[in-house]
Amino acid sequence: MADLLPPNATQLERRIAEVNADLGDLPAPLRDLYNPETCPVEWLPWLAHFFSVDAWAPTWSEAQKRDTIKTSIKVHQLKGTIGAVRRALSAIGFDARLQEWFNQLPAGAPFTYKLHLNASQVGFTKADLQYLQRVVDDTKNLRSHLSEIVIGVTTQVDTCVACVVSTGRDTTLCYGGPTDLSLLEEINTNGMDETLAAADALDQLLNVTLPPLFTGNQHEPE
Numbered sequence: 001m002a003d004l005l006p007p008n009a010t011q012l013e014r015r016i017a018e019v020n021a022d023l024g025d026l027p028a029p030l031r032d033l034y035n036p037e038t039c040p041v042e043w044l045p046w047l048a049h050f051f052s053v054d055a056w057a058p059t060w061s062e063a064q065k066r067d068t069i070k071t072s073i074k075v076h077q078l079k080g081t082i083g084a085v086r087r088a089l090s091a092i093g094f095d096a097r098l099q100e101w102f103n104q105l106p107a108g109a110p111f112t113y114k115l116h117l118n119a120s121q122v123g124f125t126k127a128d129l130q131y132l133q134r135v136v137d138d139t140k141n142l143r144s145h146l147s148e149i150v151i152g153v154t155t156q157v158d159t160c161v162a163c164v165v166s167t168g169r170d171t172t173l174c175y176g177g178p179t180d181l182s183l184l185e186e187i188n189t190n191g192m193d194e195t196l197a198a199a200d201a202l203d204q205l206l207n208v209t210l211p212p213l214f215t216g217n218q219h220e221p222e
Contacts, residue, residue, distance in 0.1 A: 005017055033047070034047070034050075037070070041062050041065075045058075048069050048072075051073065052072060052076065053069060053072045054135075054139070055068075055138055056068070061093075063093070064093050067092070067093070068092060070091070071088065071090075075087050075091075080140065081141070082100070084140075085135075085139045085140055086098075088135045088138070088139045092132075094128070094132060096115065096118070097115075097116050098113050098114070098115055098136060099113060099115075099116060100112075100144065101113060108147055111143045111144055112144065112146070112147035113145070113147065114148045114149070114150055115132070115133070115149045115150070117132070117149065117150070118151075129149070
């Protein structure tokens with residue numbers, strides 16, 4: 001950069017010129033700074049002031065702040081209408097709507113409105129209600145006044161369907177009469193396999209081993 005200072009420039013003036021000579025090389029992303037989607041989060045309060053945002057809370061989430069700035073121009077264009085109130089409430093992420101007196105059944109007092117809030121499963125804090133009231137007051141028409149805040153609660157749950165499939169076998173033991181319930185107790189105590197093995201051994205004893213002894217058909221040893 002050419003030195004345009006006069007010969008009688010002071011040392012301070014020459015140092016200032018040297019520093020300012022590099023200002024043109026510094027990045028100046030003005031488009032990003034004026035864009036609510038790309039502006040650094042720490043600069044959002046100043047951008048909100050530039051866009052004339054009426055209601056602002058430092059405790060809002062980053063998404064709420066950016067959405068409020070993005071809708072500010074449209075809200076100002078429609079200010080004083082129900083549409084402006086809806087946009088302003090939607091920007092801060094609350095499920096809320098305004099009902100004017102002539103849309104109520106029965107009709108409310110003239111020039112009043114009700115504020116309907118859906119608490120869902122998150123709920124509202126006192127600070128939230130104050131911010132909502134401020135947002136509505138800044139965007140509604142001047143003749144309407146709040147008569148009532150109506151809070152509804154909505155709970156959502158997922159439907160779960162489950163099933164159980166089991167496989168097994170049924171065994172009926174009958175020895176010439178009704179099934180003995182003690183067998184079930186044995187199965188419960190000792191297990192199915194061990195109880196069936198004992199039953200088979202008992203059947204072998206009663207029907208194979210013992211009958212020849214009682215009929216005299218046992219074989220004498222040779």
